[in-house]
Amino acid sequence: MGASNVDTSNRILIEYDDKIARMFTIATIVWAAIAFTIGVFVAFQIAVWQLNFNTGWLTYGRLRPVHTNANIFAFAGNAIFAGIYHSSQRLLKTRMFSDTLGRLHFWGWQSIIVLAAITIPLGLTQGKEYAELEWPIDILVALVWVIFAINFFGTLLKRNEKHLYVSIWFYIATVITVGMLYIINAISLPVSLFKSYIVFAGIQDALVQWWYGHNAVAFFLTTPFLGLMYYYLPKAVNRPVYSYRLSILHFWSLIFIYIWAGPHHLLNTALPAWLQTLGVIFSVMLWAPSWGGMVNGLLTIRGAWHLLRTEPIVKFFVAAITFYGMGTFEGSLLSMKPVNAIGHYTDWIIGHVHVGTLGWNGFLAFAMIYYIVPKLWKTELYSKKLANIHFWAGLLGILLYYISMLAAGITQSLMWMEMDNKGNLVYPEFIETVIRIIPLFYFRAIGGVLFLGGFLLLLYNICKTIRLSPRDLKNDTIQIIVSPKAVLLSEHGHRRLEGMAVTFSVLALIAIMVGSVIEIVPTLSIHKYITPENKMASFTPLELEGRDIYIKEGCHNCHSQMVRTMPPEILRYGHASIIEESMYDRPSQWGSKRTGPDLARLGKKYPDLWHYMHMINPRAVIKESIMPAYPWLAKKKIHFFGIRKKISLLHKMGAPYSEKERADADIMAEIQAHEIAESLKKQGVKENVEDKEITALIAYLQALGQKGVQ
Amino acid sequence: MKQQALAHFTDTYLAAIGFFLFFFVFLGILFWIQRKGAAKHYDYMSHLPLREEERS
Numbered sequence: 027m028g029a030s031n032v033d034t035s036n037r038i039l040i041e042y043d044d045k046i047a048r049m050f051t052i053a054t055i056v057w058a059a060i061a062f063t064i065g066v067f068v069a070f071q072i073a074v075w076q077l078n079f080n081t082g083w084l085t086y087g088r089l090r091p092v093h094t095n096a097n098i099f100a101f102a103g104n105a106i107f108a109g110i111y112h113s114s115q116r117l118l119k120t121r122m123f124s125d126t127l128g129r130l131h132f133w134g135w136q137s138i139i140v141l142a143a144i145t146i147p148l149g150l151t152q153g154k155e156y157a158e159l160e161w162p163i164d165i166l167v168a169l170v171w172v173i174f175a176i177n178f179f180g181t182l183l184k185r186n187e188k189h190l191y192v193s194i195w196f197y198i199a200t201v202i203t204v205g206m207l208y209i210i211n212a213i214s215l216p217v218s219l220f221k222s223y224i225v226f227a228g229i230q231d232a233l234v235q236w237w238y239g240h241n242a243v244a245f246f247l248t249t250p251f252l253g254l255m256y257y258y259l260p261k262a263v264n265r266p267v268y269s270y271r272l273s274i275l276h277f278w279s280l281i282f283i284y285i286w287a288g289p290h291h292l293l294n295t296a297l298p299a300w301l302q303t304l305g306v307i308f309s310v311m312l313w314a315p316s317w318g319g320m321v322n323g324l325l326t327i328r329g330a331w332h333l334l335r336t337e338p339i340v341k342f343f344v345a346a347i348t349f350y351g352m353g354t355f356e357g358s359l360l361s362m363k364p365v366n367a368i369g370h371y372t373d374w375i376i377g378h379v380h381v382g383t384l385g386w387n388g389f390l391a392f393a394m395i396y397y398i399v400p401k402l403w404k405t406e407l408y409s410k411k412l413a414n415i416h417f418w419a420g421l422l423g424i425l426l427y428y429i430s431m432l433a434a435g436i437t438q439s440l441m442w443m444e445m446d447n448k449g450n451l452v453y454p455e456f457i458e459t460v461i462r463i464i465p466l467f468y469f470r471a472i473g474g475v476l477f478l479g480g481f482l483l484l485l486y487n488i489c490k491t492i493r494l495s496p497r498d499l500k501n502d503t504i505q506i507i508v509s510p511k512a513v514l515l516s517e518h519g520h521r522r523l524e525g526m527a528v529t530f531s532v533l534a535l536i537a538i539m540v541g542s543v544i545e546i547v548p549t550l551s552i553h554k555y556i557t558p559e560n561k562m563a564s565f566t567p568l569e570l571e572g573r574d575i576y577i578k579e580g581c582h583n584c585h586s587q588m589v590r591t592m593p594p595e596i597l598r599y600g601h602a603s604i605i606e607e608s609m610y611d612r613p614s615q616w617g618s619k620r621t622g623p624d625l626a627r628l629g630k631k632y633p634d635l636w637h638y639m640h641m642i643n644p645r646a647v648i649k650e651s652i653m654p655a656y657p658w659l660a661k662k663k664i665h666f667f668g669i670r671k672k673i674s675l676l677h678k679m680g681a682p683y684s685e686k687e688r689a690d691a692d693i694m695a696e697i698q699a700h701e702i703a704e705s706l707k708k709q710g711v712k713e714n715v716e717d718k719e720i721t722a723l724i725a726y727l728q729a730l731g732q733k734g735v736q
Numbered sequence: 737m738k739q740q741a742l743a744h745f746t747d748t749y750l751a752a753i754g755f756f757l758f759f760f761v762f763l764g765i766l767f768w769i770q771r772k773g774a775a776k777h778y779d780y781m782s783h784l785p786l787r788e789e790e791r792s
Contacts, residue, residue, distance in 0.1 A: 117784060
């Protein structure tokens with residue numbers, strides 16, 4: 027509890043807990059260094075396949091989720107917490123509710139990050155983007171989030187400032203929504219300590235996943251950062267926010283609209299059309315409140331634009347807000363079906379995301395760090411010049427990154443779609459479209475290096491700044507006058523609403539629930555969307571094991587399994603995918619990126635031997651392939667016995683496995699593995715791979731698109 | 737193809753509910769923030785971060 031003591035004349039002295047803000051600030055910087063470095067490394071892996079080193083935990087498929095998780099939850103997460111702990115106390119004129127909960131939150135969060143950094147490279151993953159963590163860690167995440175929520179709402183309730191400033195609203199929306207999104211998206215049933223199946227299957231999973239995925243962008247990377255912007259930007263330019271009215275309007279519009287936009291990740295797919303249309307409409311509408319925030323941010327600097335020349339902090343703010351504006355405009359643009367047909371599954375999306383993460387989240391976090399470190403450590407920034415160089419290096423890095431990815435994405439997509447006058451694909455081989463854009467992968471990686479280089483200057487600058495701080499760091503204290511009760515009761519209307527944190531939180535919850543319920547609940551009754559004639563068989567035990575290996579190796583990071591309803595796509599891959607085809611998939615594999623081709627109809631396209639050679643050395647069958655090699659698959663053994671448990675769990679969850687399959691799953695898997703190994707032997711493979719992972723994976727790949735509906 | 741896409745377009749009422757709900761909430765807020773006598777309050781609010789009262 028805070029060290030506050032009441033003196034006689036209605037004045038109280040409040041000492042803030044600044045240490046917790048310092049802890050989160052340092053964590054932000056440390057994790058950022060790691061997260062950015064991994065980002066640069068995986069960027070080079072795409073350009074140079076040799077950098078996968080033929081080693082499981084070093085391959086792109088496993089490292090890419092480490093990069094995304096590290097940046098979202100470790101870098102952005104800690105930055106948000108640093109800013110929330112620092113600014114909330116000042117805006118609410120009170121110490122945090124509990125120092126102990128703050129410390130639990132801090133150490134809990136850091137241990138989650140460490141656990142993630144260990145388990146994801148080991149291939150322990152749920153295979154859902156930005157939600158890879160396995161169920162025990164998910165439970166820990168939920169617990170830590172609840173601790174944070176108690177501490178945050180406790181602070182709201184004991185506040186000495188009656189009114190809640192707009193930043194606090196954004197924090198409230200974040201705390202509520204992230205908790206809800208994360209928990210619902212992660213509901214799964216465990217097979218073992220390290221393996222679970224998600225309760226949603228196929229289309230339901232795809233929808234819930236992108237409801238979560240998109241709103242992770244909304245409520246983890248947007249609302250908290252807008253909250254930070256509304257506090258730190260006025261501080262940095264010493265001016266109040268341009269329009270408080272606009273902030274109210276865009277806050278409610280933003281949280282109401284954002285939650286609907288998830289389906290724009292699933293356009294032109296098997297998702298029911300009404301949902302796609304809803305996703306498009308709300309995504310386009312989202313442009314307005316997003317720009318409301320941008321305009322409000324930029325105009326806050328009115329009359330202080332000269333600071334742009336001298337203050338690196340203001341430079342970072344202006345660039346961050348501009349990138350926010352660009353990113354949100356592009357987001358609405360990409361949500362329109364025809365544009366999405368070009369952009370989806372390509373590097374354009376990767377570029378788009380990085381405008382947001384590097385430009386908006388990165389630069390805003392840097393602005394905040396440069397602002398609060400001297401304040402928290404009671405000193406001056408060591409070098410403005412270094413901060414300026416950081417700014418320009420980072421800016422150049424982002425532009426290089428974005429432009430190269432935009433060019434790569436559009437080039438490749440147009441090549442995928444190019445048809446000659448007879449209606450045939452001009453580039454039927456996927457690899458032809460990859461070779462063309464490899465040079466751009468280098469440019470992207472160089473952009474990353476520049477961004478990282480700039481950040482290292484921040485690291486050095488901040489270390490030096492902290493060294494300058496006085497030995498005995500004191501917490502900030504303020505004296506406030508407590509307002510008499512009568513004033514509190516006399517106010518009405520919106521002012522009272524703001525005075526009531528609980529009411530406000532409930533309204534915010536309702537705003538986000540409306541979209542969630544309307545979009546997700548209808549698809550939970552999936553039978554409505556399934557045609558009984560399109561009966562699907564489920565994967566055999568060995569195929570299922572192969573599927574789990576596919577997910578473990580992170581194949582879904584580069585391969586989708588969704589033929590979209592577009593003619594060139596159907597020409598290339600076959601009949602458009604339908605809902606039934608993925609109805610037993612936990613999680614679904616609709617994917618978000620095609621660094622390699624779609625695999626929805628891969629089965630029976632090539633002989634087993636082709637797959638065997640391809641996994642051992644992709645260059646043996648596709649000369650210019652950039653895929654990593656997976657030689658360990660031919661050495662690692664299949665755990666046949668574990669399959670039985672998986673099959674019976676999936677049966678309980680609705681997959682139509684017969685009694686025999688449930689009882690003899692391991693034996694059936696062994697028989698199928700034996701058959702595949704024999705056929706490989708006949709085709710000239712010397713090693714006996716009967717009990718090796720590669721056999722299960724081949725079984726799975728050969729089953730893709732072969733389960734009934736063509 | 738077209739038929740397949742339209743086959744499931746049976747839930748338009750949901751989209752309509754959502755849209756009108758938002759539209760009226762939006763209008764409500766729009767009028768709300770323009771109400772009389774709010775200017776003073778918003779001025780107070782927008783200066784909150786800049787008033788780090790009576791530092792000791």
